[in-house]
Amino acid sequence: MKRVRLSFADINIEFVDREIALRQIMELAERGTYPVYIVYGPEGCGKTAFFKQAKTILEEEFGYNIVYVNPLARRLEEVIGYSSSLKDIVVEILKVFSEPYSKIVDVAIGIVGEVLRRLKRTRLAILMDDIFQAVGLDKAEVYTKMLLNLIEYPPGEYERIVVLVSSSEGITRERIGRHRWATFRIMWNMSREGFKQLYEQIPGEKPQFEEIWRITGGNPAALEQLYRYSWRFDRTIDDIAMRKNLRIFISSLSSTELEILKDILREPDVIIERLRESETQKLRMKLIELNLIVELWDRDPWLWIDVPPPEKDSELGIGKHFAWQTPLHREAVRRALER
Numbered sequence: 017m018k019r020v021r022l023s024f025a026d027i028n029i030e031f032v033d034r035e036i037a038l039r040q041i042m043e044l045a046e047r048g049t050y051p052v053y054i055v056y057g058p059e060g061c062g063k064t065a066f067f068k069q070a071k072t073i074l075e076e077e078f079g080y081n082i083v084y085v086n087p088l089a090r091r092l093e094e095v096i097g098y099s100s101s102l103k104d105i106v107v108e109i110l111k112v113f114s115e116p117y118s119k120i121v122d123v124a125i126g127i128v129g130e131v132l133r134r135l136k137r138t139r140l141a142i143l144m145d146d147i148f149q150a151v152g153l154d155k156a157e158v159y160t161k162m163l164l165n166l167i168e169y170p171p172g173e174y175e176r177i178v179v180l181v182s183s184s185e186g187i188t189r190e191r192i193g194r195h196r197w198a199t200f201r202i203m204w205n206m207s208r209e210g211f212k213q214l215y216e217q218i219p220g221e222k223p224q225f226e227e228i229w230r231i232t233g234g235n236p237a238a239l240e241q242l243y244r245y246s247w248r249f250d251r252t253i254d255d256i257a258m259r260k261n262l263r264i265f266i267s268s269l270s271s272t273e274l275e276i277l278k279d280i281l282r283e284p285d286v287i288i289e290r291l292r293e294s295e296t297q298k299l300r301m302k303l304i305e306l307n308l309i310v311e312l313w314d315r316d317p318w319l320w321i322d323v324p325p326p327e328k329d330s331e332l333g334i335g336k337h338f339a340w341q342t343p344l345h346r347e348a349v350r351r352a353l354e355r
Protein backbone atom coordinates (compact mmCIF):
# COMPACT_ATOMS: atom_id res chain seq x y z
CA MET A 17 0.00 0.00 0.00
CA LYS A 18 1.23 3.46 -0.84
CA ARG A 19 2.11 5.45 2.28
CA VAL A 20 1.61 9.21 2.07
CA ARG A 21 4.36 11.66 2.86
CA LEU A 22 3.67 14.13 5.62
CA SER A 23 5.38 17.20 6.92
CA PHE A 24 6.52 16.90 10.49
CA ALA A 25 8.05 20.14 11.79
CA ASP A 26 10.78 20.82 9.20
CA ILE A 27 11.09 17.24 7.99
CA ASN A 28 9.26 15.14 5.48
CA ILE A 29 8.24 11.77 6.87
CA GLU A 30 6.30 8.74 5.83
CA PHE A 31 2.96 7.76 7.33
CA VAL A 32 3.71 4.84 9.66
CA ASP A 33 1.80 2.17 11.51
CA ARG A 34 -1.97 2.40 12.14
CA GLU A 35 -2.37 -0.93 10.36
CA ILE A 36 -5.71 -1.69 12.00
CA ALA A 37 -7.07 1.76 11.20
CA LEU A 38 -6.16 1.30 7.57
CA ARG A 39 -7.87 -2.06 7.49
CA GLN A 40 -10.95 -0.38 8.98
CA ILE A 41 -10.89 2.17 6.17
CA MET A 42 -10.81 -0.64 3.63
CA GLU A 43 -13.82 -2.24 5.28
CA LEU A 44 -15.70 1.04 5.15
CA ALA A 45 -14.68 1.44 1.53
CA GLU A 46 -16.28 -1.94 0.78
CA ARG A 47 -19.63 -1.11 2.31
CA GLY A 48 -19.87 2.69 2.76
CA THR A 49 -20.77 4.48 5.99
CA TYR A 50 -24.08 4.81 7.68
CA PRO A 51 -24.69 7.06 9.52
CA VAL A 52 -21.93 9.71 9.57
CA TYR A 53 -18.72 8.45 11.20
CA ILE A 54 -17.14 10.79 13.69
CA VAL A 55 -13.55 10.10 14.57
CA TYR A 56 -12.85 11.68 17.90
CA GLY A 57 -9.40 11.71 19.46
CA PRO A 58 -7.04 13.67 21.68
CA GLU A 59 -5.44 16.78 20.23
CA GLY A 60 -2.55 15.82 18.02
CA CYS A 61 -3.14 12.05 18.13
CA GLY A 62 -2.84 11.85 14.35
CA LYS A 63 -6.32 12.39 12.92
CA THR A 64 -5.23 14.61 10.06
CA ALA A 65 -2.42 12.24 9.10
CA PHE A 66 -4.89 9.36 9.17
CA PHE A 67 -7.39 11.24 6.98
CA LYS A 68 -4.67 11.98 4.45
CA GLN A 69 -3.70 8.33 4.29
CA ALA A 70 -7.38 7.30 4.13
CA LYS A 71 -7.91 9.69 1.22
CA THR A 72 -5.18 7.94 -0.77
CA ILE A 73 -6.55 4.47 -0.02
CA LEU A 74 -10.11 5.37 -0.93
CA GLU A 75 -9.08 7.09 -4.11
CA GLU A 76 -6.31 4.88 -5.41
CA GLU A 77 -7.37 1.45 -4.22
CA PHE A 78 -11.15 1.73 -4.25
CA GLY A 79 -11.82 4.24 -7.02
CA TYR A 80 -13.63 6.78 -4.86
CA ASN A 81 -14.07 10.39 -5.85
CA ILE A 82 -12.85 12.44 -2.93
CA VAL A 83 -13.89 15.72 -1.41
CA TYR A 84 -11.63 16.56 1.51
CA VAL A 85 -11.61 19.67 3.66
CA ASN A 86 -9.48 20.77 6.55
CA PRO A 87 -10.52 24.35 7.36
CA LEU A 88 -7.77 24.75 9.94
CA ALA A 89 -4.93 23.47 7.77
CA ARG A 90 -1.67 25.32 8.15
CA ARG A 91 -1.28 25.83 4.41
CA LEU A 92 -4.04 27.22 2.20
CA GLU A 93 -3.52 24.55 -0.46
CA GLU A 94 -4.37 21.92 2.15
CA VAL A 95 -7.72 23.46 3.06
CA ILE A 96 -9.53 21.68 0.26
CA GLY A 97 -8.58 18.61 -1.74
CA TYR A 98 -10.50 16.69 -4.40
CA SER A 99 -10.11 14.11 -7.10
CA SER A 100 -9.05 15.54 -10.43
CA SER A 101 -12.25 14.19 -12.00
CA LEU A 102 -14.22 16.68 -9.87
CA LYS A 103 -12.21 19.73 -10.89
CA ASP A 104 -14.88 21.35 -13.10
CA ILE A 105 -17.55 21.03 -10.44
CA VAL A 106 -15.22 22.34 -7.73
CA VAL A 107 -14.20 25.39 -9.77
CA GLU A 108 -17.84 26.12 -10.55
CA ILE A 109 -18.98 25.91 -6.92
CA LEU A 110 -16.01 27.91 -5.63
CA LYS A 111 -17.18 30.73 -7.90
CA VAL A 112 -20.63 30.76 -6.33
CA PHE A 113 -19.16 31.87 -2.99
CA SER A 114 -17.71 35.35 -2.61
CA GLU A 115 -15.29 34.24 0.12
CA PRO A 116 -15.10 30.47 -0.34
CA TYR A 117 -12.24 29.85 2.10
CA SER A 118 -14.12 31.34 5.01
CA LYS A 119 -17.07 29.05 4.26
CA ILE A 120 -15.18 26.03 3.09
CA VAL A 121 -17.45 23.50 4.79
CA ASP A 122 -20.49 24.92 3.00
CA VAL A 123 -18.49 24.95 -0.21
CA ALA A 124 -17.65 21.26 0.26
CA ILE A 125 -21.25 20.35 0.95
CA GLY A 126 -22.25 22.27 -2.17
CA ILE A 127 -19.66 20.36 -4.19
CA VAL A 128 -20.88 17.03 -2.84
CA GLY A 129 -24.48 17.86 -3.75
CA GLU A 130 -23.46 18.77 -7.28
CA VAL A 131 -21.31 15.66 -7.68
CA LEU A 132 -24.19 13.44 -6.62
CA ARG A 133 -26.52 15.27 -8.97
CA ARG A 134 -24.27 14.95 -12.00
CA LEU A 135 -22.24 11.77 -11.65
CA LYS A 136 -24.42 8.71 -11.76
CA ARG A 137 -23.67 5.76 -9.51
CA THR A 138 -20.42 7.16 -8.27
CA ARG A 139 -18.37 6.20 -5.25
CA LEU A 140 -17.90 9.29 -3.20
CA ALA A 141 -15.89 9.89 -0.04
CA ILE A 142 -16.34 13.05 1.99
CA LEU A 143 -13.57 13.62 4.50
CA MET A 144 -14.15 16.52 6.84
CA ASP A 145 -11.16 17.11 9.04
CA ASP A 146 -11.76 19.15 12.19
CA ILE A 147 -14.72 21.08 10.81
CA PHE A 148 -16.57 21.72 14.06
CA GLN A 149 -14.09 24.28 15.29
CA ALA A 150 -14.47 26.09 11.99
CA VAL A 151 -18.26 26.10 11.75
CA GLY A 152 -18.64 26.67 15.50
CA LEU A 153 -19.43 24.00 18.04
CA ASP A 154 -22.98 25.29 18.32
CA LYS A 155 -23.48 24.27 14.69
CA ALA A 156 -21.89 20.83 14.95
CA GLU A 157 -25.30 19.20 15.12
CA VAL A 158 -26.71 21.03 12.11
CA TYR A 159 -23.72 20.13 9.97
CA THR A 160 -23.78 16.51 11.01
CA LYS A 161 -27.45 16.38 10.08
CA MET A 162 -26.70 17.95 6.70
CA LEU A 163 -24.11 15.26 6.05
CA LEU A 164 -26.53 12.54 7.07
CA ASN A 165 -29.11 14.00 4.69
CA LEU A 166 -26.64 13.59 1.84
CA ILE A 167 -26.44 9.88 2.66
CA GLU A 168 -30.15 9.38 3.23
CA TYR A 169 -31.68 11.73 0.68
CA PRO A 170 -29.00 12.25 -1.97
CA PRO A 171 -29.84 14.53 -4.88
CA GLY A 172 -28.81 11.67 -7.22
CA GLU A 173 -28.14 7.98 -7.04
CA TYR A 174 -24.74 6.83 -5.80
CA GLU A 175 -23.05 3.49 -5.63
CA ARG A 176 -21.36 3.96 -2.27
CA ILE A 177 -20.68 6.85 0.02
CA VAL A 178 -18.23 7.28 2.86
CA VAL A 179 -18.57 10.23 5.23
CA LEU A 180 -15.89 10.74 7.87
CA VAL A 181 -15.64 13.71 10.18
CA SER A 182 -12.83 14.19 12.68
CA SER A 183 -13.01 16.15 15.88
CA SER A 184 -10.70 16.85 18.77
CA GLU A 185 -13.37 18.70 20.70
CA GLY A 186 -14.25 16.79 23.84
CA ILE A 187 -17.80 18.04 23.90
CA THR A 188 -18.61 16.85 20.37
CA ARG A 189 -19.97 13.66 21.80
CA GLU A 190 -22.17 15.47 24.28
CA ARG A 191 -23.59 17.52 21.42
CA ILE A 192 -23.99 14.92 18.71
CA GLY A 193 -23.98 11.64 20.56
CA ARG A 194 -27.59 11.88 21.58
CA HIS A 195 -28.78 11.87 17.98
CA ARG A 196 -28.91 8.96 15.57
CA TRP A 197 -27.07 11.10 13.02
CA ALA A 198 -23.60 9.90 13.76
CA THR A 199 -21.65 7.04 15.18
CA PHE A 200 -18.51 7.66 17.19
CA ARG A 201 -15.13 6.03 16.98
CA ILE A 202 -12.24 7.06 19.17
CA MET A 203 -8.71 7.22 17.92
CA TRP A 204 -6.04 7.13 20.60
CA ASN A 205 -2.42 8.22 20.56
CA MET A 206 -0.06 5.84 18.77
CA SER A 207 0.86 2.44 20.06
CA ARG A 208 4.35 2.06 21.43
CA GLU A 209 5.65 0.22 18.35
CA GLY A 210 4.09 2.66 15.90
CA PHE A 211 5.37 5.63 17.85
CA LYS A 212 8.84 4.14 17.84
CA GLN A 213 8.78 4.01 14.04
CA LEU A 214 7.87 7.69 13.99
CA TYR A 215 10.56 8.53 16.54
CA GLU A 216 13.14 6.75 14.43
CA GLN A 217 12.39 8.93 11.43
CA ILE A 218 13.56 12.00 13.36
CA PRO A 219 17.16 12.86 12.58
CA GLY A 220 19.83 14.16 14.93
CA GLU A 221 20.48 13.66 18.58
CA LYS A 222 17.40 13.00 20.67
CA PRO A 223 16.49 11.74 24.12
CA GLN A 224 16.06 8.01 24.66
CA PHE A 225 12.83 6.59 23.28
CA GLU A 226 11.69 5.45 26.74
CA GLU A 227 11.81 8.97 28.07
CA ILE A 228 9.90 10.40 25.12
CA TRP A 229 7.28 7.68 25.40
CA ARG A 230 6.74 8.35 29.09
CA ILE A 231 6.25 12.05 28.62
CA THR A 232 4.18 12.06 25.40
CA GLY A 233 2.24 8.81 25.79
CA GLY A 234 2.63 8.27 22.05
CA ASN A 235 1.09 11.55 20.93
CA PRO A 236 2.71 12.46 17.60
CA ALA A 237 1.99 16.21 17.83
CA ALA A 238 3.71 16.28 21.23
CA LEU A 239 6.71 14.58 19.66
CA GLU A 240 6.69 17.12 16.83
CA GLN A 241 6.62 19.99 19.27
CA LEU A 242 9.36 18.57 21.46
CA TYR A 243 11.51 18.23 18.38
CA ARG A 244 10.71 21.85 17.41
CA TYR A 245 11.63 23.02 20.91
CA SER A 246 14.91 21.07 20.80
CA TRP A 247 13.58 18.54 23.30
CA ARG A 248 12.90 21.07 26.04
CA PHE A 249 10.06 19.47 27.93
CA ASP A 250 9.36 22.56 30.04
CA ARG A 251 8.53 24.67 27.02
CA THR A 252 6.10 22.11 25.69
CA ILE A 253 4.38 21.96 29.06
CA ASP A 254 4.25 25.76 29.39
CA ASP A 255 2.79 25.89 25.94
CA ILE A 256 -0.15 23.70 26.96
CA ALA A 257 -0.66 25.74 30.13
CA MET A 258 -0.75 28.95 28.16
CA ARG A 259 -2.99 27.72 25.34
CA LYS A 260 -5.54 26.46 27.83
CA ASN A 261 -5.14 29.32 30.23
CA LEU A 262 -4.67 26.92 33.10
CA ARG A 263 -3.89 29.61 35.63
CA ILE A 264 -7.36 31.07 35.24
CA PHE A 265 -8.90 27.60 35.18
CA ILE A 266 -7.26 26.66 38.48
CA SER A 267 -8.15 29.99 40.08
CA SER A 268 -11.79 29.46 39.19
CA LEU A 269 -12.07 26.17 41.11
CA SER A 270 -13.59 25.82 44.56
CA SER A 271 -11.56 24.21 47.34
CA THR A 272 -13.49 20.95 46.92
CA GLU A 273 -12.88 20.97 43.17
CA LEU A 274 -9.18 21.56 43.78
CA GLU A 275 -9.08 18.61 46.10
CA ILE A 276 -10.84 16.39 43.56
CA LEU A 277 -8.52 17.60 40.80
CA LYS A 278 -5.50 16.55 42.86
CA ASP A 279 -6.99 13.08 43.12
CA ILE A 280 -7.65 13.00 39.36
CA LEU A 281 -3.98 13.79 38.78
CA ARG A 282 -3.11 10.62 40.62
CA GLU A 283 -5.91 8.54 39.12
CA PRO A 284 -8.34 9.74 36.43
CA ASP A 285 -10.97 7.14 37.33
CA VAL A 286 -11.60 9.11 40.52
CA ILE A 287 -14.04 10.99 38.30
CA ILE A 288 -16.31 7.99 38.04
CA GLU A 289 -15.87 7.05 41.69
CA ARG A 290 -16.94 10.50 42.88
CA LEU A 291 -19.43 11.32 40.14
CA ARG A 292 -22.29 11.58 42.60
CA GLU A 293 -20.78 14.78 43.92
CA SER A 294 -21.89 17.82 41.92
CA GLU A 295 -18.36 19.27 42.07
CA THR A 296 -17.03 16.19 40.29
CA GLN A 297 -19.70 16.53 37.62
CA LYS A 298 -18.74 20.13 36.99
CA LEU A 299 -15.05 19.33 36.98
CA ARG A 300 -15.55 16.48 34.55
CA MET A 301 -17.25 18.79 32.07
CA LYS A 302 -14.56 21.44 32.43
CA LEU A 303 -11.73 18.95 31.92
CA ILE A 304 -13.42 17.53 28.84
CA GLU A 305 -14.21 20.97 27.43
CA LEU A 306 -10.61 22.07 27.89
CA ASN A 307 -9.49 18.91 26.08
CA LEU A 308 -7.43 17.75 29.03
CA ILE A 309 -9.07 14.41 29.66
CA VAL A 310 -10.99 11.95 27.51
CA GLU A 311 -13.80 9.63 28.44
CA LEU A 312 -12.99 6.16 27.15
CA TRP A 313 -16.10 3.95 27.48
CA ASP A 314 -14.82 0.43 27.09
CA ARG A 315 -12.08 -1.16 25.04
CA ASP A 316 -14.32 -3.04 22.65
CA PRO A 317 -12.31 -2.77 19.40
CA TRP A 318 -15.31 -1.81 17.28
CA LEU A 319 -15.57 1.50 19.16
CA TRP A 320 -12.04 2.38 18.24
CA ILE A 321 -10.11 3.44 15.21
CA ASP A 322 -6.87 1.52 15.35
CA VAL A 323 -5.95 0.09 18.73
CA PRO A 324 -7.46 1.24 22.02
CA PRO A 325 -5.19 2.38 24.84
CA PRO A 326 -4.22 -0.19 27.45
CA GLU A 327 -6.84 -1.09 30.04
CA LYS A 328 -4.83 0.83 32.59
CA ASP A 329 -1.51 2.64 32.64
CA SER A 330 -1.01 4.83 35.68
CA GLU A 331 2.28 6.16 34.44
CA LEU A 332 0.63 7.57 31.30
CA GLY A 333 -2.49 8.70 33.19
CA ILE A 334 -4.80 6.16 31.58
CA GLY A 335 -7.62 4.70 33.64
CA LYS A 336 -10.37 2.30 32.70
CA HIS A 337 -12.96 5.03 32.15
CA PHE A 338 -11.00 8.28 31.87
CA ALA A 339 -7.55 9.24 30.68
CA TRP A 340 -5.40 12.33 30.50
CA GLN A 341 -4.93 13.21 26.82
CA THR A 342 -1.18 12.88 27.33
CA PRO A 343 1.16 12.88 30.35
CA LEU A 344 2.17 16.38 29.22
CA HIS A 345 -1.39 17.60 29.74
CA ARG A 346 -1.41 16.08 33.22
CA GLU A 347 1.93 17.65 34.03
CA ALA A 348 0.74 21.06 32.85
CA VAL A 349 -2.21 20.86 35.25
CA ARG A 350 0.01 19.61 38.07
CA ARG A 351 2.36 22.56 37.64
CA ALA A 352 -0.48 25.05 37.41
CA LEU A 353 -1.80 23.69 40.71
CA GLU A 354 1.55 24.13 42.39
CA ARG A 355 2.04 27.70 41.29
Ligand SMILES: Nc1ncnc2c1ncn2[C@@H]1O[C@H](COP(=O)(O)OP(=O)(O)OP(=O)(O)O)[C@@H](O)[C@H]1O
Nearest residue numbers: 022024031032059060061062063064065184236237
Ligand atom coordinates in the same frame (compact mmCIF):
# COMPACT_ATOMS: atom_id res chain seq x y z
N1 LIG B 1 0.81 7.61 11.55
C1 LIG B 1 1.63 8.65 11.40
N2 LIG B 1 2.77 8.53 10.71
C2 LIG B 1 3.60 9.58 10.54
N3 LIG B 1 3.38 10.80 11.05
C3 LIG B 1 2.26 10.99 11.75
C4 LIG B 1 1.32 9.94 11.97
N4 LIG B 1 0.31 10.42 12.70
C5 LIG B 1 0.59 11.71 12.93
N5 LIG B 1 1.76 12.07 12.35
C6 LIG B 1 2.39 13.42 12.40
O1 LIG B 1 2.26 13.91 13.73
C7 LIG B 1 1.85 15.27 13.74
C8 LIG B 1 0.51 15.40 14.46
O2 LIG B 1 -0.47 14.65 13.76
P1 LIG B 1 -1.85 15.26 13.20
O3 LIG B 1 -1.68 16.68 12.80
O4 LIG B 1 -2.35 14.31 12.19
O5 LIG B 1 -2.74 15.18 14.52
P2 LIG B 1 -4.26 15.66 14.70
O6 LIG B 1 -4.90 14.64 15.55
O7 LIG B 1 -4.85 15.96 13.39
O8 LIG B 1 -4.03 17.00 15.52
P3 LIG B 1 -5.15 18.15 15.83
O9 LIG B 1 -5.96 17.63 16.95
O10 LIG B 1 -4.29 19.32 16.22
O11 LIG B 1 -5.90 18.37 14.57
C9 LIG B 1 1.82 15.71 12.30
O12 LIG B 1 3.07 16.29 11.98
C10 LIG B 1 1.64 14.42 11.53
O13 LIG B 1 2.20 14.53 10.25
Ligand SMILES: [Mg+2]
Nearest residue numbers: 063064145146
Ligand atom coordinates in the same frame (compact mmCIF):
# COMPACT_ATOMS: atom_id res chain seq x y z
MG1 LIG C 1 -5.78 17.69 12.68
